[in-house]
Amino acid sequence: MAETALLEIEDLHAWYGASHILHGIALHVNEGEVVALVGRNGAGKTTTLRAMMGLMPKATGRVSFAGRELLPLRAHQRFHLGLAYVPEERRIVPGLSVRENLRLGLVAAGSEIEERAAIDEIAETFPRLKERLDQEGVTLSGGEQQMLAIARALIAKPKMILLDEPSEGIMPVLVEEMGVLFRRLRDEGKTLLLVEQNVEWALRLADRAVIMDQGEVVHQSSAAALLADKDIQERYCAV
Amino acid sequence: MDLSLIIMQLLSGIALGAVLVITALGLTIVFGMLGVVNFAHGALFMIGAYAGLYLASLTGSFWWGLLLAPILIGAFGMLIEFVLIRRLYGRSIDDPLLLTFGLSYILVEGVRIVFGSDGIPFPTPPQLIGVLDLGIGFFPRYRLFVIMLVAVVLLVLWLTLEKTRVGLIVRAGARDPTIMQVLGVDIGRVWLAIFGLGVGLAALGGVLAGPMRSVNPEMGSLVLAEAFVVTVIGGLGSIVGAVVAGLMVGISISMVALFAPEMATIVMFALMAVVLLIRPQGLFGVRGRTA
Numbered sequence: 001m002a003e004t005a006l007l008e009i010e011d012l013h014a015w016y017g018a019s020h021i022l023h024g025i026a027l028h029v030n031e032g033e034v035v036a037l038v039g040r041n042g043a044g045k046t047t048t049l050r051a052m053m054g055l056m057p058k059a060t061g062r063v064s065f066a067g068r069e070l071l072p073l074r075a076h077q078r079f080h081l082g083l084a085y086v087p088e089e090r091r092i093v094p095g096l097s098v099r100e101n102l103r104l105g106l107v108a109a110g111s112e113i114e115e116r117a118a119i120d121e122i123a124e125t126f127p128r129l130k131e132r133l134d135q136e137g138v139t140l141s142g143g144e145q146q147m148l149a150i151a152r153a154l155i156a157k158p159k160m161i162l163l164d165e166p167s168e169g170i171m172p173v174l175v176e177e178m179g180v181l182f183r184r185l186r187d188e189g190k191t192l193l194l195v196e197q198n199v200e201w202a203l204r205l206a207d208r209a210v211i212m213d214q215g216e217v218v219h220q221s222s223a224a225a226l227l228a229d230k231d232i233q234e235r236y237c238a239v
Numbered sequence: 240m241d242l243s244l245i246i247m248q249l250l251s252g253i254a255l256g257a258v259l260v261i262t263a264l265g266l267t268i269v270f271g272m273l274g275v276v277n278f279a280h281g282a283l284f285m286i287g288a289y290a291g292l293y294l295a296s297l298t299g300s301f302w303w304g305l306l307l308a309p310i311l312i313g314a315f316g317m318l319i320e321f322v323l324i325r326r327l328y329g330r331s332i333d334d335p336l337l338l339t340f341g342l343s344y345i346l347v348e349g350v351r352i353v354f355g356s357d358g359i360p361f362p363t364p365p366q367l368i369g370v371l372d373l374g375i376g377f378f379p380r381y382r383l384f385v386i387m388l389v390a391v392v393l394l395v396l397w398l399t400l401e402k403t404r405v406g407l408i409v410r411a412g413a414r415d416p417t418i419m420q421v422l423g424v425d426i427g428r429v430w431l432a433i434f435g436l437g438v439g440l441a442a443l444g445g446v447l448a449g450p451m452r453s454v455n456p457e458m459g460s461l462v463l464a465e466a467f468v469v470t471v472i473g474g475l476g477s478i479v480g481a482v483v484a485g486l487m488v489g490i491s492i493s494m495v496a497l498f499a500p501e502m503a504t505i506v507m508f509a510l511m512a513v514v515l516l517i518r519p520q521g522l523f524g525v526r527g528r529t530a
Contacts, residue, residue: 053421079423091418093411100407107408108423152422 006031006160006191007052012061014044014051021047023215024061029160034182034192036206036223038199038237043212045195046088049162053085054078066159079108082159086166088195090149092137098129101137102152109156118155125181126151143174150181160191167198179205199237203227211236243375248497249490250373254382256489257389258448262462263469263481264396265440271476272413272433275324275335280441281463282343285456287312287442288449289350292361301364309443316438320431328430343459351456361449385447392443393482400478409433468507472514474524484522 005028014022022044029035037045051059054075063070070078092101102122106115123130126147132140137148146166153161167175175198182192182205196202203209206223213236219226226232266280277283287308294311295304319342327334363381370377400406408429412419416426444462452458469488473480488507496503514521 055417055421074425075420076423076425079421085421087418087421091415091421093414093418095414096407096411100411103404103407104411104419104422107404112404156423 004031005029006033006066007193008062008064009048009052010062012048012051012059012063014047014056014059016047016057021215022051022059025212025215025217027210027217027220029191029193031159031191032186032189033208034186034194034206036199036202036209037193037195037212038197038202038209039212039218040237041197042214043236044215045212046164047215048212049085049087049164049193049195052078052162053083076108079156079158084153084156084158084161086146086149086153086161086163088164088168090145092140092145092148094136094138096137097134098137098140098148099133101148102129102133102155105152105155122151122155125154141171143170146170146178147174150178154185158190160193161185162193162195164195165197166194167196167201175201199233200227245494245497247373247376247378248493250378250386251382252490252493253486254385254451254489255493256486257386258444258451259465259469259489260482260485261389261392261440261447262444263466263473263485264393264478265437265444266466267470267473267476267478267481268440269434269437270470271478272409273324273328273430274332275327275339275434276332277339277437278336278463279319279339279343279346280437280466281459281461282346283312283316283438283441283459284445284448284462284466285350285454285459286315286346287445288361288454288458289354289445290442291446291449292359292454295362301362305443305446308446309439312442313435313439316441317431317435319438320434324434325427325430343463347456347459354456356456358453358455361454363450367450381450385451388447396478465507468511471521472511474521476525477521477523480521480523 007029009028010026011024012022012026013020013024025044025048037048039045047056050056052063052070054070054073059071061071065078065083066081068081093104096104099119102119103115106118110118119133123133128144129148129151132144137145140148150163150166166178170178179201182194185192194202194206203223203226209221209223209226210217211219211226211232218236219232221229262280262284266277269275269277290312291304291308293304294307295301298304323338323342324335327338367381367384369380371380371383400410408419408424412424412426412429419426419429448458448462465488469484470481472488473482473484488510491506491510492503495506
């Protein structure tokens with residue numbers, strides 16, 4: 001595994017109006033690494049991802065991705081650096097078919113000629129979507145919608161994918177399928193930052209773990225070490 | 240009263256409705272995608288008519304006026320979005336409403352200063368003067384042309400929205416602008432284009448209406464009211480709604496004029512009242528939509 005940091009965050013602060021959510025967090029993700037970002041509800045995990053994507057009204061500090069400073073960039077420009085984001089709410093666009101939702105992943109990235117081939121390719125990876133390409137996206141089950149959101153983020157071949165609680169509210173069989181997919185993505189050299197409440201599942205997938213609490217990073221270790229350390233898990237992750 | 244008369248009156252209603260459809264469409268697209276209630280829409284309709292008239296006399300051809308006025312006024316609309324409206328996104332819906340309300344006064348007074356208060360006749364293009372024998376009666380050529388042109392514009396708009404990539408971006412951006420930014424789309428540019436399109440449609444409506452009414456600085460205020468009635472009946476933000484309601488209002492006015500001419504002007508408001516009572520969100524509107 002290469003030891004160069006693809007993503008490096010230093011002293012990141014973020015606010016929603018007057019409420020100060022992130023208090024100077026620092027973390028990094030190396031190229032080809034899977035990092036689990038865990039912690040209780042309200043710890044600031046989602047805010048961290050949103051700040052990286054340019055979706056927070058106010059964020060300060062330093063976030064560098066592939067050698068570029070992200071914070072001065074507008075949200076849409078970050079996508080073009082190879083950064084993909086699967087939000088917690090999935091945000092499958094209503095009124096559009098599964099195929100059209102997939103196309104959205106490419107409207108800003110590839111040419112229209114490449115679109116068909118890319119959809120065929122991604123449909124091979126996601127057989128559940130392949131059977132439902134012409135169905136309206138929001139009529140899929142929760143798990144299938146999650147798969148669609150992940151596929152839409154993957155279709156433009158990003159360098160790194162930020163995933164916000166992909167396993168939330170999903171049938172166990174699909175969670176397992178997702179685990180297989182994430183391992184495969186890792187083997188293909190993709191870099192993943194995985195925010196999860198399902199801590200054990202996330203730690204089994206990840207190389208490293210970062211724990212957040214009340215807007216700060218409180219612990220970093222290898223995923224295996226955290227998996228073995230029930231005390232720390234109990235202290236920061238127990239509901 | 241014979242059937243052919245009713246059919247001819249129906250056609251008149253469709254021609255009337257066609258201009259309403261084009262104008263209301265601009266209003267409803269801008270509201271549906273940007274959440275902006277554009278009170279300057281009527282004034283921009285009027286500016287479109289003046290621009291069409293001016294360009295037609297400058298080039299000596301109605302057709303240049305018809306082509307260039309919507310493009311120029313649409314570009315002017317983009318300037319308005321870029322300089323003024325853009326700053327108000329994310330604020331309460333009243334802010335752009337008040338801004339465009341003020342803007343409409345400036346535009347109307349500006350035209351009054353430059354062109355005067357009196358109505359100016361807008362000559363019908365020579366190719367379209369006179370009537371056409373439809374077998375059951377005679378129908379003004381110009382009105383037939385308006386119906387056909389509006390049908391073509393609607394078809395092009397529909398194909399663009401449903402079949403092209405730009406259309407996909409617009410449809411998705413109207414539902415969820417945030418995810419489009421995450422997927423690399425500069426949504427600000429999409430909104431700029433949409434506002435320009437909306438204003439361009441108002442201007443097209445103005446040029447088309449020119450030869451059917453006289454051109455004066457006040458012509459936009461009635462049109463604004465009509466366009467609002469149409470969008471309310473059809474459902475604010477609904478494109479299909481604007482088309483159906485526009486034709487419905489045009490035909491109703493025309494039909495009522497046949498039987499009770501003095502009632503013609505109030506029929507659209509009566510129609511709106513009935514729709515609001517039975518279906519407050521409009522025929523094709525979505526209940527409780529927040530912009």
